[in-house]
Amino acid sequence: MTTARKKIIERLDQAMAAAEKMDPGDLLCSYKGVWYPVTHCSAETFKALESFEARSDDVLLVGYPKSGEYIVFFASSKNSRIKKLSSRRVFATHVFPPMLPTSIFKNNVKILVLIRNPKDTAVSYFHFSNSMPSLPSFKTWDEFFNAFLNGKVSWGSYFDHIIECNKHFDDGNIMFITYEELKENPNLGVKKIAEFFGFSLTDEESQTVADRSSFQTMKENSHKTHGAFGNILFRKGSVSDWKNPFTEAQNQEMDKKFEASLAGTKLGAKIKYGVYCKA
Incomplete structure (x- = not known):
């Protein structure tokens, strides 16, 4: 295990x-x-974000919680440590997009945005919130559903x-990929991501990466990679798990919310709501 990985695990355990x-x-x-x-963010953290100076070869992973990416906060108060990191630096964040440092866009940093359909995201987030000590728990699924639908959860509204994110859909330095397409064809997803970041992979290499980054493999190795947090982070990783807890009334509420918020947008189309969020 690398020193950096050990520090991440220690920080998560401490939090x-x-x-x-x-x-x-x-x-x-x-x-x-x-x-x-508060165990991950503070006023000091956001102050550090304002002065954060991105490098053109930095890599930024962006996603709403439980969209399929790791939970690592983008910047910390230890900004001096980040400055000393050698390139290529890789950061991941759930922070609300308008809060990203302006230097990210000024220096044309490449950003990978991972998106997951809202119904599966909500169900996964419900279980995560009730298992993660640093997040408020909810007595019932109904209580969480109302909070999620109205953006009254940690990291704000899905x-x-x-x-x-949709405002940047056509930006050349940003790639959008869905959790569902990665699940359907992991090899192709790896190739697309590699091409975006300027890497050339053989079929064998991309398949190896896809195998190692599969949900099952990551879950099996979660204790080594994430310590005790791994047991919380990796649950099912399935598509359409939302069909279990959602009531018909909740289906209709979510459908109306999506229609009012995202129908007609490019990212709304990419989510394929009609495919993944209809019974």
Whole structure:
């Protein structure tokens, strides 16, 4: 295990341990109308974001929570440490897109945005929230569904997140890929991502990457890669799991929300709502 990986695991373990001792009402902090977990974010963190200087060869992974990406916050108060990192630096974030440092766009940093259909995202996020000590838990699925639909959850509204990302759909330095297409054809997804970042892979190499990054493989290795957090991060990783908890009334509510927020947008079309979110 690399030193960097050990530090990540230590930080996650410390955050969870600290959260377990906190009052539930103190787990979140608000910044510009969006709620964030205090064990991962703070006013100091967002201040550091403002002065963060991106490099043109940086790599940024962006996604709403439980869209399929790792949960690693983009910047920390230890900005000096980040500056010392050698290139190519890789960052991942759930932060609301308008909060990204302006230097990201000024320096044309390549950004990979991972998106997942809202119904599966909601179900996965519900289980994650109730397992993660640093996030508020919900007594029932119904309670969480209402909070999710109205953006009253950590890291804000799923729909607002996608709406903001959609504004950059045609930017040449940004690639959008869905969790569902990666599940359907992992090899092709790896090839697309590699091409975007300027790498050339043989069929054998892309298949090896796809195999190693499959949900099952990552879940089996989660304790080595994420420590105790791995047991929380990796649950099912399936598509259409939403059909289990959603009521017909909730289906209709989510359908109306999607129609009002994202129907007619390019990212809305890419999500293939009619394929993955209809019974």
